[in-house]
Amino acid sequence: MAVLNEEQEMLRDMARDWATNESPVAEFRKVRAAGEPQAYNTGAYATMAEMGWAGVIIPEAQGGSDFGFMSAGLVVEELGKTLTASPLVATTIAASAIILGGSDEQKAKWLSKLASGETVATLAVDEGAHHDPSAIEASVSGGKLSGKKAFVHEAHGADLFVVAAKDGLYLVEKGDGVSLTTRKLTDQRSHADVSFDGAAAEKLEGGGDTLLDDVLDRARVLAAAEMLGMAQQVFDTTLDYLKQRVQFNQVLATFQSLQHRMADLFADLAQMRSAVEAGLQAVDGGFGVARAATVAKAEANRVLHVISNQGIQLHGGIGMTDEYDIGFYVKRARVLEASWGSTSYLKDRFAKLGSY
Amino acid sequence: MATQLEPDVHADEEAFRTEVQQFLATHFTDELKGSANALAGVDGPTDETPAQTKWREAVGERGWGTPTWPKEYGGGGLTKAQAKIVDQEFAKAGAYNPIGGMGVMMFGPTLLEYGNEKQKQEHIPPICRGEIRWCQGYSEPNAGSDLANLQTFAEDKGDHYIVNGQKTWTSGGQWADKCFAIVRTDKSDKHRGISFMLLDMEAPGVEVRPITMISGTSPFCETFFTDVKVPKENLVGEEGQGWTIGKRLLQHERTNISGGGRLASMMGQSLGDIAKKYGDTDAQGELADKVLRDRIADFEIRWNSFLLTARRAVEESKAQGGVSEISSVLKKLGTKLSQERSELLIEIRGLQGLGWEGDEFTKGELDAVRGWLFGKATTIYGGSTEIQNNIIAKRVLGMLDHQ
Numbered sequence: 001m002a003v004l005n006e007e008q009e010m011l012r013d014m015a016r017d018w019a020t021n022e023s024p025v026a027e028f029r030k031v032r033a034a035g036e037p038q039a040y041n042t043g044a045y046a047t048m049a050e051m052g053w054a055g056v057i058i059p060e061a062q063g064g065s066d067f068g069f070m071s072a073g074l075v076v077e078e079l080g081k082t083l084t085a086s087p088l089v090a091t092t093i094a095a096s097a098i099i100l101g102g103s104d105e106q107k108a109k110w111l112s113k114l115a116s117g118e119t120v121a122t123l124a125v126d127e128g129a130h131h132d133p134s135a136i137e138a139s140v141s142g143g144k145l146s147g148k149k150a151f152v153h154e155a156h157g158a159d160l161f162v163v164a165a166k167d168g169l170y171l172v173e174k175g176d177g178v179s180l181t182t183r184k185l186t187d188q189r190s191h192a193d194v195s196f197d198g199a200a201a202e203k204l205e206g207g208g209d210t211l212l213d214d215v216l217d218r219a220r221v222l223a224a225a226e227m228l229g230m231a232q233q234v235f236d237t238t239l240d241y242l243k244q245r246v247q248f249n250q251v252l253a254t255f256q257s258l259q260h261r262m263a264d265l266f267a268d269l270a271q272m273r274s275a276v277e278a279g280l281q282a283v284d285g286g287f288g289v290a291r292a293a294t295v296a297k298a299e300a301n302r303v304l305h306v307i308s309n310q311g312i313q314l315h316g317g318i319g320m321t322d323e324y325d326i327g328f329y330v331k332r333a334r335v336l337e338a339s340w341g342s343t344s345y346l347k348d349r350f351a352k353l354g355s356y
Numbered sequence: 357m358a359t360q361l362e363p364d365v366h367a368d369e370e371a372f373r374t375e376v377q378q379f380l381a382t383h384f385t386d387e388l389k390g391s392a393n394a395l396a397g398v399d400g401p402t403d404e405t406p407a408q409t410k411w412r413e414a415v416g417e418r419g420w421g422t423p424t425w426p427k428e429y430g431g432g433g434l435t436k437a438q439a440k441i442v443d444q445e446f447a448k449a450g451a452y453n454p455i456g457g458m459g460v461m462m463f464g465p466t467l468l469e470y471g472n473e474k475q476k477q478e479h480i481p482p483i484c485r486g487e488i489r490w491c492q493g494y495s496e497p498n499a500g501s502d503l504a505n506l507q508t509f510a511e512d513k514g515d516h517y518i519v520n521g522q523k524t525w526t527s528g529g530q531w532a533d534k535c536f537a538i539v540r541t542d543k544s545d546k547h548r549g550i551s552f553m554l555l556d557m558e559a560p561g562v563e564v565r566p567i568t569m570i571s572g573t574s575p576f577c578e579t580f581f582t583d584v585k586v587p588k589e590n591l592v593g594e595e596g597q598g599w600t601i602g603k604r605l606l607q608h609e610r611t612n613i614s615g616g617g618r619l620a621s622m623m624g625q626s627l628g629d630i631a632k633k634y635g636d637t638d639a640q641g642e643l644a645d646k647v648l649r650d651r652i653a654d655f656e657i658r659w660n661s662f663l664l665t666a667r668r669a670v671e672e673s674k675a676q677g678g679v680s681e682i683s684s685v686l687k688k689l690g691t692k693l694s695q696e697r698s699e700l701l702i703e704i705r706g707l708q709g710l711g712w713e714g715d716e717f718t719k720g721e722l723d724a725v726r727g728w729l730f731g732k733a734t735t736i737y738g739g740s741t742e743i744q745n746n747i748i749a750k751r752v753l754g755m756l757d758h759q
Contacts, residue, residue, distance in 0.1 A: 001672070253755040262753055266752065278664045291660075299661045352642070
């Protein structure tokens with residue numbers, strides 16, 4: 001755990017208490033059972049926004065706290081531990097696009113609404129099953145955006161889309177020319193293909209040539225923070241299980257083969273935490289962001305993949321049941337792994353950044 | 357802490373900083389720049405130049421090579437804040453610490469904790485002055501990871517012991533003046549039968565045979581003790597307390613192997629850059645061998661997050677005022693990744709990366725081959741990876757002992 005300042009510790013403790021007490025995995029089961037397309041509890045999201053979590057990266061002038069990405073990551077990590085379903089990450093990423101690229105008018109219009117939770121927003125970049133920001137066909141002509149975006153996170157609850165077109169990022173409000181086709185994924189969260197057919201679009205003119213990359217790097221570190229929370233939770237749950245489960249008249253935790261496997265996972269988790277925290281800190285520091293974000297998401301992909309699989313294996317049969325929580329993590333893990341850069345995409349990007 | 361410091365303390369620190377700067381200006385002459393501590397490792401005696409000797413004596417005189425050790429035994433007697441200033445100013449001037457070796461890193465701190473007054477007076481000052489080399493008499497042919505199984509026996513003869521047995525992997529044994537060893541004084545109790553004692557490598561009955569390693573070097577030795585007389589005053593702590601003292605020393609060793617600062621300096625050149633020199637690139641300037649490129653990126657990402665982990669451990673332990681609980685993780689990961697890097701480096705260079713000797717190979721290429729082979733030891737010594745896994749599982753994760 002990075003060395004935190006006082007306000008970060010308070011924020012993290014508040015998120016931890018709330019997630020543990022008010023939003024355990026049982027709450028996600030309720031969301032799943034309800035089967036609403038937006039796939040989150042709107043009351044719970046309103047509470048999160050009231051606690052200031054939707055405005056952590058938003059400037060104070062627009063109703064946020066301006067605590068930065070490390071702080072946002074702490075909240076997201078805690079919510080990841082209990083698989084809390086919400087559009088918090090999607091909205092934060094969209095807000096970062098407006099902060100980086102928006103005009104004063106656009107910031108004034110949207111940021112306070114995002115911070116208050118009144119508006120839910122999301123980022124729509126990819127047009128196929130694989131993350132590939134170099135292959136964008138969506139285009140804008142005369143202020144009207146046309147194109148199809150695939151597997152958009154939190155699309156059903158979104159009032160505002162930040163859409164990548166050939167020549168930059170655009171703000172598109174839900175309404176005329178915007179239609180959704182639900183794509184139910186294994187994590188049971190909101191995903192949809194979104195068609196834009198001449199939808200009114202307003203360009204984010206600022207932020208320079210790297211705006212899309214910069215926003216995607218923020219998406220990568222926040223996804224990695226959620227994955228860190230998930231990995232930590234799977235690890236802790238599995239360790240507890242090994243300490244109480246008896247087989248062959250022995251507690252499983254006494255078996256050296258299992259001890260060494262847990263030591264390996266513990267070391268992996270330590271690496272993942274370092275990479276994710278460094279990614280978040282790099283965004284706040286504004287230095288070496290591309291590389292740090294790539295390392296953060298690549299390590300999150302690698303380690304959560306292993307830990308989520310081992311979580312099931314080490315639980316044995318009980319881990320295969322829907323009644324037990326551990327399986328939920330592997331399902332969400334793979335969706336996040338594929339989002340904003342698979343492991344092979346990120347390795348290619350890392351090599352490119354290193355000029356080899 | 358900083359808020360509790362009185363202004364005059366700050367003034368004292370600034371005065372001390374000036375003192376260190378003046379010392380460096382006087383004693384760290386230009387000809388010393390770029391050289392490193394010749395005596396720190398176990399690679400063997402390297403001839404000190406007269407300038408290096410003078411530098412060692414000057415630093416030893418002040419005790420600044422062992423800055424926080426008590427002044428009465430030849431240490432610097434400095435506060436942690438002052439020691440940090442010495443560190444910073446040495447770094448700024450490009451000056452190396454000429455005092456080092458196992459005496460400084462492992463034996464000294466242990467003796468300061470467990471030794472009696474006479475032992476400290478006798479042994480600590482020469483360490484602080486960099487005048488003496490110590491080696492470690494721990495491992496035996498049948499006591500590696502199962503260290504407490506050691507058999508070297510010290511028989512009580514009243515005012516002295518007679519020691520018989522064999523130690524192995526005695527790093528730098530052929531160049532050492534003294535040896536700190538754990539030996540058996542009671543055959544009836546595995547752990548409580550062990551004592552910690554100090555042996556003179558020049559004493560009659562001590563024989564050292566260097567072991568040639570797969571890397572072609574011989575920094576490790578077998579050390580044989582045949583009826584070696586050891587005065588009782590060389591027993592550290594109580595008879596039977598050796599296992600406790602010995603384990604304490606191992607903590608110092610592990611911290612040293614996985615120390616954050618050293619790891620950062622291991623970062624080295626990008627493997628991607630090296631690969632471009634030895635392999636083809638495509639029209640985009642990327643490595644044409646895409647499989648290799650992928651593996652290099654995969655490795656470098658993990659290496660990167662390992663270095664971040666080492667940095668995080670240092671920051672956390674500073675903030676918490678203690679040793680980070682992940683020191684075993686660093687030892688385990690750092691040694692494994694270093695080995696992986698060596699393997700990749702050789703592969704990148706093809707057969708040109710496997711030279712044993714000859715002018716057809718660069719020094720860098722030859723060093724990498726020897727380093728690759730010697731590096732196999734890092735997951736074995738200082739507590740093998742398997743031992744680190746046991747430590748993590750039991751002490752950090754609270755998993756129970758095997759029944």
